[in-house]
Amino acid sequence: MNLNNFILYGILPILSLSTIFVFIRFLKGPSIVDRVVSIDLMVIIGIGAIAVYSILTDQPTFLDIAMVVALIGFLSTVAFSYYLEKRNRND
Amino acid sequence: MINILIAFCIGIGAIAILLASIGLLRMPDLYLRLSVTTKAATLGVGLILAGGALYFQDVGVTSRALAIIFFITLTAPVSAQLIGRVAYLIKVKMWKHTITDELAGRYDSESHALESDLKPDEVELPQR
Amino acid sequence: MMKKRFLLNVMLTLVWAALTGSFTYVNLSFGFIISFFVLWIISRDSPDRRYFTIAFKIIGFFFYFLYEMLKANLQVAYEVMTSNLHMKPGFVKMELEAQTDLEITLLASLISLTPGTLVIDVSDDRKVMYIHGMYLEDRAKFIQSIKAGLEKPLLNIMR
Structure with missing residues (x-):
């Protein structure tokens, strides 16, 4: 059992299963803040999947995309929290 | 030999991410979800990126992986704190078994300023 | 004093890497540890050892x-x-x-x-x-x- 098979049949199914769980919370979430948290976690799972995929295809260039995704995910969380606070204050 | 180490790192990381998502699904209110998911997911992604750095063994790739790990470890607590604060401000419901809430009534409802509400003798005698 | 020591440490690390001729992570961290101990031995009598x-x-x-x-x-x-x-x-x-x-x-x-x-x-x-x-x-x-x-x-x- 080499590394590629382990990643293909062991790791990627675990990551997709956790994405499904997060998506169920995204659909169910009672408040909007739950949805922001689940988007945040989905971005982090995406970074992990990109890193695993770069090992699988032997292409280290994919890690650049992981870095950009990490930056954008943090920015979107900050923007969402700022917007929610301002919206609540003005009405 | 190095393959076993890489497989160990990636496997533990993936299991940590799975635990984070199960926690997000099962925990009863937002604050508990937030305090379970952020840390476990940070640990999982850090371990997966460390496995990637071990696999390539190249200076550029290792520094890129270290930069991503550093950035995620730096920003995950900040975003968790921002979201928790906003959730408290817009009054997201708490779990019914929550035992204490010492933050109640401390926020100014107009300006969102937070007072510390220490009595003068409490300032004089901090807990040792 | 701390900044000066740290910069000296980095400079000695670069000297080590230039002398050995390989800029890998293992070699750089090894050079950092060696120059740290060299600095430690040199400044044993100095009062500020923070x-x-x-x-x-x-x-x-x-x-x-x-x-x-x-x-x-x-x-x-x-x-x-x-x-x-x-x-x-x-x-x-x-x-x-x-x-x-x-x-x-x-x-x-x-x-x-x-x-x-x-x-x-x-x-x-x-x-x-x-x-x-x-x-x-x-x-x-x-x-x-x-x-x-x-x-x-x-x-x-x-x-």
Whole structure:
């Protein structure tokens, strides 16, 4: 059992299963803040999947995309929290 | 030999991410979800990126992986704190078994300023 | 004095890498360790030796924090997998001993990275921090564990 098979049949199914769980919370979430948290976690799972995929295809260039995704995910969380606070204050 | 180490790192990381998502699904209110998911997911992604750095063994790739790990470890607590604060401000419901809430009534409802509400003798005698 | 020592250390590391001719991570960190010990031996009689004690303190604190984080992660993992009816969450107030912005930021990040605790906000006059905790059987014990486990070693390094 080499590394590629382990990643293909062991790791990627675990990551997709956790994405499904997060998506169920995204659909169910009672408040909007739950949805922001689940988007945040989905971005982090995406970074992990990109890193695993770069090992699988032997292409280290994919890690650049992981870095950009990490930056954008943090920015979107900050923007969402700022917007929610301002919206609540003005009405 | 190095393959076993890489497989160990990636496997533990993936299991940590799975635990984070199960926690997000099962925990009863937002604050508990937030305090379970952020840390476990940070640990999982850090371990997966460390496995990637071990696999390539190249200076550029290792520094890129270290930069991503550093950035995620730096920003995950900040975003968790921002979201928790906003959730408290817009009054997201708490779990019914929550035992204490010492933050109640401390926020100014107009300006969102937070007072510390220490009595003068409490300032004089901090807990040792 | 600390900055001067650190820059000297980096310069000696680069000299080592240039002399051995390979710029890999292993060689650079090996050169850093060697030049650290060389500087230590050279400045044994100098009165200001903070740079050498603080390095060991930072390394010790790093591994201590890693161990604590793994332990708390296992606890939370157990909590997630089993039925979660015996948690006692709540918001508590903790008085701060950290003063400056950097200390408060580092302390809040460390508290938030330990599973089971989450910093909600710091008051505007920087005297009190509000923490959301998962296991609040005993409030005084909870605050005491944070103060002794995280704040005191951090302030020990920063000051």
